[in-house]
Amino acid sequence: MGGRAERIAFWGSGAIVALVIAIGLVSPLIGYDPAAAVDYEQKLLGPGAGHWLGTDAQGRDVAMRLMKGTEAFFLPGLMAAGIATMAGALLGAIAGYAEGWGRTLVVGFLQLVDTLPRLIFIILVCTILNPSITLIAGVAGVLFIPSIATVIRRKVEALGSEDYILAHVAHGFSTTRILLYHILWLQARPLLIRQATYVFGYVLFVETALSYLGDYGVQEPTPSWGNMVAQTRELGGASAWPWVFPAVAIAVTIAAFLAFGNLLARRDEEAIR
Amino acid sequence: MSELLLEARGLVKRFRSQSLLRGSHETRALDGVDLQIRVGEVLAVIGESGSGKTTLGKVLLRLTPATAGEIRFGGNDLRALRGKALRLKRREFQMVFQNQRANLHPKMTVRQMLDESLRLHRPKLDAEGRAEHIGGLLERVGLSAKAEQRPESLSGGERRRVGLARILATQPKLIVADEPTSGLDAAIKLQIIDLLRRLKESSMTYMLISHDLGLVRRIADRVVVMLKGRIIEEIPAERLGDPRHHPYTARLMRAAHLSEDHASQGPSVIEVGVGGEQRHGGCVYAADCPVARERGLLTRCRQERPEPVALGPGHWVACFASADPIEEEP
Numbered sequence: 002m003g004g005r006a007e008r009i010a011f012w013g014s015g016a017i018v019a020l021v022i023a024i025g026l027v028s029p030l031i032g033y034d035p036a037a038a039v040d041y042e043q044k045l046l047g048p049g050a051g052h053w054l055g056t057d058a059q060g061r062d063v064a065m066r067l068m069k070g071t072e073a074f075f076l077p078g079l080m081a082a083g084i085a086t087m088a089g090a091l092l093g094a095i096a097g098y099a100e101g102w103g104r105t106l107v108v109g110f111l112q113l114v115d116t117l118p119r120l121i122f123i124i125l126v127c128t129i130l131n132p133s134i135t136l137i138a139g140v141a142g143v144l145f146i147p148s149i150a151t152v153i154r155r156k157v158e159a160l161g162s163e164d165y166i167l168a169h170v171a172h173g174f175s176t177t178r179i180l181l182y183h184i185l186w187l188q189a190r191p192l193l194i195r196q197a198t199y200v201f202g203y204v205l206f207v208e209t210a211l212s213y214l215g216d217y218g219v220q221e222p223t224p225s226w227g228n229m230v231a232q233t234r235e236l237g238g239a240s241a242w243p244w245v246f247p248a249v250a251i252a253v254t255i256a257a258f259l260a261f262g263n264l265l266a267r268r269d270e271e272a273i274r
Numbered sequence: 275m276s277e278l279l280l281e282a283r284g285l286v287k288r289f290r291s292q293s294l295l296r297g298s299h300e301t302r303a304l305d306g307v308d309l310q311i312r313v314g315e316v317l318a319v320i321g322e323s324g325s326g327k328t329t330l331g332k333v334l335l336r337l338t339p340a341t342a343g344e345i346r347f348g349g350n351d352l353r354a355l356r357g358k359a360l361r362l363k364r365r366e367f368q369m370v371f372q373n374q375r376a377n378l379h380p381k382m383t384v385r386q387m388l389d390e391s392l393r394l395h396r397p398k399l400d401a402e403g404r405a406e407h408i409g410g411l412l413e414r415v416g417l418s419a420k421a422e423q424r425p426e427s428l429s430g431g432e433r434r435r436v437g438l439a440r441i442l443a444t445q446p447k448l449i450v451a452d453e454p455t456s457g458l459d460a461a462i463k464l465q466i467i468d469l470l471r472r473l474k475e476s477s478m479t480y481m482l483i484s485h486d487l488g489l490v491r492r493i494a495d496r497v498v499v500m501l502k503g504r505i506i507e508e509i510p511a512e513r514l515g516d517p518r519h520h521p522y523t524a525r526l527m528r529a530a531h532l533s534e535d536h537a538s539q540g541p542s543v544i545e546v547g548v549g550g551e552q553r554h555g556g557c558v559y560a561a562d563c564p565v566a567r568e569r570g571l572l573t574r575c576r577q578e579r580p581e582p583v584a585l586g587p588g589h590w591v592a593c594f595a596s597a598d599p600i601e602e603e604p
Binding site for chain 1: 332335337361362364365368369371372373375376377379380381382391394395440441444
C-alpha cells in the first residue's frame, strides 16, 4: 500500500538511515588523531581527489571528520531512544493497568518530568554539571519518557475499558504476557518505532546544537557535526567547504530519521490491516 | 441430580466511589447471592442491565474480587487461589464477553489466536497436533474457511464463533456467556443459538447471562432472576410464564411478551426500568412493586428482607406476597 512517492520516500530515507547506522558502527574501528590530521598546506580545499569533501581551516579532511563526527551522537542517540521507549512503554503500561500506590507513584513521576521544558532543562543540566554527551543523551531520554508513557497508558486504558485485558486474563494469560506481548509488541509497536526515531533525531539535534554553541557539547579538536558547522564563525565568508557538508548532513539525517520512523510505523500499521 | 460444579454462598460485591461533592458512595452490585451450577446444565441469569448479572459472572470466575462470600468450583475454594495456580485453573472456566472484540486480538489471524490458546493450555501438543486441533475447532464452529483471516474482515457472528472456538480450545468445564447474541441480527443470532445448543448436547455446562428471554427459553434448563444485586427468583426454564412469579419477574415477562407481540421476529429483550436507589433492609423491588402496594405490604417489604419461599420443584420466590398467585393486571 501507499503511493509511489511514499515508497520512494521510504526507501530513500531508509537508505540514509542505514548509511548513518553503518558509519556509526564502523567509525569507532578506524583510528583518528585530530592533531596529526592538521596540515596547513592543505587548508580550505574544495572537494577533489585527495579529499573527497575538501578540507577545513586547519587542512583536516572533512569526509573523515564527518564520519568520526557520528560518534558524538550515535551511541548516545541509541541510548536515549532505548531509555525513552523502554521506560516509557513500561511505565505507561503500569500507569494504565496498575492500581493503588504503584500507579500514583508512576503517574506522579511522569507528570513531574512532563512539566520540564526539554531544551531549557538540558541547558540547565549543562551549566550545572558540564556533562558528557552521553549524560546529556541520558537526560534527553528520560525527558521523553512521559510523552511515550502517556500514549501507551491511553492505549492500555482503552483496552481495559473494552474488557480486552480482562478477557485475556480470563483466558488464562498472565498480565505480563498481555501487557508486553499483546499490547506493547503487537499493538503499540508502530507507535514505539515512531517515538524511538524521534528521540534519536532529537539527540542529534541537541548534540549538534550544543557543540555548535561551543560552551557545552563536543569540544574541538574532537569532531562533531555541530562544531564543524561552527567554523563558519571564524571563516566568515572565506570558504563554505568546511561547514556546508556537515550542515547538510545534520538536516538530511534528522529528516531521514523522522521520515523513516514515520513511514516504517505506517507500514507496520498497514501490514496488519 | 448431577453433581455440583460451582457453588457460591453469600456473595457480596461492593463498589465504592469517591466524589468531592457527594462524598463516599457505595453501590452493592451483589448483595448476598447464593448460586449453584450443576454439571451439564444451562443456567440462565436474567435481569435488566445494572442488575448485577455481569458482575456475578465476573466475580464467580475470579475476574473481579468479591467483597465477601464463598465460591467453590469442583471442590476447590476459588477465592483462595492466587497467581499461577489460579491462571492454570482458568482453563476450566471460561467467559464469553459481551464485547465480542474483547476476546479477539485485532492483529492476529484466527489460526494464530487458536494456536496461542493451545500453546498456553495444551503445552504437550506439538505444532502438528495443534494444527490438527485447530482444524477440529474451526469445523466445530463452522469457520474452516476463515483460518487465515483477521478479526477486521470477519462479521459479528463470525467473531463470536472465533471467540467460542478459542474458549473451546481450553476444554473448559464451565462457560459463562455474557449476552452471547446481543448486537447480532436475527439470522446470525440463530446460528449462535444453534451452536450453543449443539455444545449443550455435548454436555457442556453454561451460565448464560442474558436479557433475551427468547434465547433463554431455547437453551436454558434453569433460570434465576436478578434485581439490584439479588436473586429474587429461581425457576425451571420450562415453567417460565408461571402465574406465581415474583412481581418483578411477572413484569419482565409482560414486557417481553409485549415486545414479542409488537414485532413477532423482533428481540424479546426485557428492560422495564426500575427506578430509585437501593434499599438494603427490605425487598429491592419494594419501591416499584404494585403488589406490595395493593396488598398493603409496603411497610414490611421496605423493612424486611424477604426469604425464599418454595413454590414447586426447583421454583422459589423471595417475596412476601408469593403465597398467592399474582393476578394479571387488566
